[in-house]
Amino acid sequence: MASALTFPLALTEFFDGLHVASVGFDLMENMRHSATQGGEVLVSDLGPRLWTFEVQVTTKHHADARKGEALARMLRQAGRPFFAYDKSAAYPAADPGGVILGSSTPTINTINSDNRRMRVQGLPAGYVLSRGDLLSFTYGLDPSRYALHEVITPVTADGSGLTPLFEVSPFIRPGAQAGAAVTFVKPFCKAVMIPGSYRPGLRRPAFTEGLSFAAIQTLR
Incomplete structure (x- = not known):
């Protein structure tokens, strides 16, 4: 009997297997700013800076594409984080x-x-x-x-x-x-899918193309 998946989902379970066409990691700012009457701009932090990233998967045969899609769809709910890393800086x-x-x-x-x-x-x-x-x-x-x-x-x-x-x-x-x-x-972070960011792959006669999603680091 196959064991149930555990979370955060290990690199070997999900992210390692994604053959990406493009990936973009960025350290988002989390701050506010205001201006005084004298023209001075005041900036203050609101909370921790977190890594965000977008992934677009390469064109794949339908059967291979469905494997990644099944896991990505499964991760699109609360309580299901995964480990991820910047594949351009592994x-x-x-x-x-x-x-x-x-x-x-x-x-x-x-x-x-x-x-x-x-x-x-x-x-x-x-x-x-x-x-x-x-x-x-x-x-x-x-x-x-x-x-x-x-x-x-x-x-x-x-x-x-x-x-x-x-x-x-x-x-x-x-x-x-x-x-x-x-x-x-493969330095990694713990991440969750950003709601609404998932885009399923488009089925062509022999291939699936265009699967993409965005995610954000979570500290808990």
């Missing part, structure tokens, strides 16, 4: 395929008090992190939460595999701790 820029990283097990060494900078240990000696690389880690308990960050200041690990402090975006949230495992290969 590896650090200086390490295509993650070959250099190999079996290394990097972890957070330090989180600076400004919650903008961190150090990572356990990398190969001389490992390079470039601006725009992504990383993820788990933090918090009951529930576990999943952080996805973008490298802002490029760094190179020293001979022991420890990086200098480097800045990431968004801010590192409360609950993140030294010792947490850091993912550089």
Whole structure:
């Protein structure tokens, strides 16, 4: 008897199997602004910045397309999140395929008090992190939460595999701790479908084309 799916839906269950024609990840702003009589623009944050993304799937044979569509339709309801990653940034820029990283097990060494900078240990000696690389880690308990960050200041690990402090975006949230495992290969976030964004594929004589949807990171 097949077991029921568990959520968040694992990468191997859904997102890995999507052959995308295009994917767009963005870190949305969540703020308001107002202007004073003197012409000064005042800006304030309203809440956490979350990753959003849109996916369009490649043209596929009908049978293959239906497999992805069935899961996507199943995810279009409350309580069914899934893990996802930016397929255009699945590896650090200086390490295509993650070959250099190999079996290394990097972890957070330090989180600076400004919650903008961190150090990572356990990398190969001389490992390079470039601006725009992504990383993820788990933090918090009951529930576990999943952080996805973008490298802002490029760094190179020293001979022991420890990086200098480097800045990431968004801010590192409360609950993140030294010792947490850091993912550089397919760094992921937990996401939910944005209601109304799903577009089913169009059936052609031999192929299905045009399946697309949008999703947003969720911290719970």
